[in-house]
Amino acid sequence: MxxxxxxxxxxxxxxxxxxxxxxxxxxxxxxxxxxxxxxxxxxxxxxxxxxxxxxxxxxxxxxxxxxxxxxxxxxxxxxxxxxxxxxxxxxxxxxxxxxxxxxxxxxxxxxxxxxxxxxxxxxxxRVAEVFAEGARRGWPLGTDFTQFTRGAVPPADDEAREALRRAEADSRGAAGRASGEHFKTQHPDHADISNKLPTAxxxxxxxxxxxxxxxxxxxxxxxxxxxxxxxxxxxxxxxxxxPRVTVVIQAGGESRRMGQSKATVPFAGRPLICRIVERLAPAADDLVITTNEPENLAFLHAEFPQLRIQLVRDVYDVRGALPGLCTALESARNPYVAVVACDMVFASASLVVAEALAMNESGADVVVPVNKHGFEPFHALYRRAGCLPAVRAAIDRGEKRAQSFFGEVEVFEFTQDRVLEAEPMGGCFINANTPEELHALEESFLEK
Structure with missing residues (x-):
């Protein structure tokens, strides 16, 4: 799970x-x-x-x-x-x-x-008055107002310091009837407004x-x-x-180095594509598989009827990572599109969600993991509206590399530390290109 x-x-x-x-x-x-x-x-x-x-x-x-x-x-x-x-x-x-x-x-x-x-x-x-006074004087949001009330305000701000002192005195109730500490004990929700002001x-x-x-x-x-x-x-x-995310698993078809389709090559007794679907489905509001052999993957509809998987052929006749990415973006129903290669045995739904939250926060068009090997564009997240026009333009220029359009959109680099925070087990980008590599990964999986 x-x-x-x-x-x-x-x-x-x-x-x-x-x-x-x-x-x-x-x-x-x-x-x-x-x-x-x-x-x-x-x-x-x-x-x-x-x-x-x-x-x-x-x-x-x-x-x-x-x-x-x-x-x-x-x-x-x-x-x-x-x-x-x-x-x-x-x-x-x-x-x-x-x-x-x-x-x-x-x-x-x-x-x-x-x-x-x-x-x-x-x-x-009272808090609103102090909040407004700080804003008028240009104090950063999240200023430690406690320090200001203790004399840390510059001399030019004596008036502001006095206003804060009065506000805190008011917040403790009738001055003289009880000490500040006694009031804090009796009324913890009202004791010190400097601790209950808006923060950074x-x-x-x-x-x-x-x-x-x-x-x-x-x-x-x-x-x-x-x-x-x-x-x-x-x-x-x-x-x-x-955010609502379309997860696209790229399973183009025949792989010369593997000797057969990577999607249907056996892994732990089942087609490899089944493992990838199961790993990524928790992050998918919509799941698409791009493939040039939809007839060979039709069994997935019976295997995962609840997912309503779409099998989509490439929109371009030419092969290449960028045309495949264009197919992924065009087939997506949601604004955020996670694109993952079908041979990434340890693909991570948690990483997809972390990338989506980073895109929400940053406003970027691409959230792409980056490590010592460079970008990992096939476990990355793309904003459909921002990326699709740039991808089409790059294809028209004859580009084929997935990251060839990155210079034309806003890219958020998802560092290795953040990847490991999202997926502590790591290994998200390991892929299998040959039967020997796949066998080694299968042995590693079965040993765990």
Whole structure:
């Protein structure tokens, strides 16, 4: 079973800012659009339980079980004892296969963050004032405002420092009635607004406060109203939801060095193409196999009926990597196109997803792994709209190499470190060109 990592973002705000209501509406809208959504709720207090004392599962835990699974038709819950508090990244890593995971809280997780500020909430209003003041004075988004309030603001910014001091004093309640430390103990959600300001990870603001809208505009961050759930969903869908990907497996046909079609050569007792399909299907919203022998691969429809595989002939009579890439791009139904050669025995669905998320983030036209051997264009991701015209133009010039058009589009180089982060086992680009190479790979596979 290949676990596809889920992209995630966090929605944060102060106590009573409306986080849960907004998240509920955003999840409903994303699900309505056909996305699989997971969610995480950060509970700041020690000790909670999802089961009722006296119930059987509760009694299991009370007896000392460190992990209890509660299972019923259509539902399952797990309560597990852990040391300390898990990092948000570890929690999300344990939730593979979602199009997006929406996290409530975990401001310091490093996730892309959507900040909520509501006019009816006094703490939000104070934060909005400080947020706007920092934006007006050109402080970088994510400035450590705590340092400014402790005297680190340049002399010219005395007025700003004093405004921040007043805001923090206000956030502690009536000055003189309780010390700051006592207030932090009694009111942890309101104690120190400098720790609850937008950070460098803030990617959007949801607010009805004019000062917050002003700050967002100065920082170049989009701002949405509380009722604009559709607009917020559009933003999340465009930048953070797992993109829809067409996976194209290139299986051109006869291979002179292999002595027969690579697609149908036996591997571990089955045609090699079956292994590649099974490895890449988890990352495919649409699966295409480009081949000059569709009649010999028709058995795949019966083998994988749920995948609705398209078998597509090359659109060009001439052979070459670039014409094959053009066929892949033309046959794709989705905006992102992963192209993988059928002889890459350890092709990785996780790498495809990581490349798609990098394309989402970077806006690049090509996300291509790069190592000491150069580019790996046949385990790369292509933006159909940006690449197809450039590929056609390169073919018209007589080019045949896959990367011959890279100079005309925006290319994101996916480093070896990032490849290994996505696929720790490595080996994604190993291919078999001869029976001897394939046999060696088969022996390695069977030994594992």
């Amino acid at each position: 290949i676990n596809i990592p889920s992209p995630a973002l966090s929605i944060v705000g102060r106590h009573n800012s409306g986080k849960t209501t907004l998240i509920e509406r955003l999840i409903a809208e994303l699900v309505r659009r056909g996305h699989d959504v997971g969610s995480v709720k950060h509970h700041s207090h020690v000790g909670f339980d999802i089961d009722i004392p006296g119930k059987d599962s509760y009694r299991h835990r009370a007896a000392g079980a460190s992990e209890t699974v509660i299972a019923a038709p259509g539902q399952m819950a797990c309560v597990k004892t852990v040391e300390g508090e898990l990092e948000c990244a570890d929690i999300v890593r344990g939730m593979p296969g979602h199009d997006i995971v929406v996290v409530e809280g975990y401001r310091k997780s490093g996730l892309p963050t959507i900040e909520i500020m509501r006019a009816g909430n006094e703490a939000d209003a 990870n803030t990617v959007a603001v949801v607010t009805d406060i004019d000062a917050a809208c002003e700050a967002a505009a100065l920082y170049g961050v989009p701002a949405f109203g509380f009722d604009d759930v559709a607009g917020l969903a559009d933003f999340v869908e465009e930048h953070y939801v797992r």
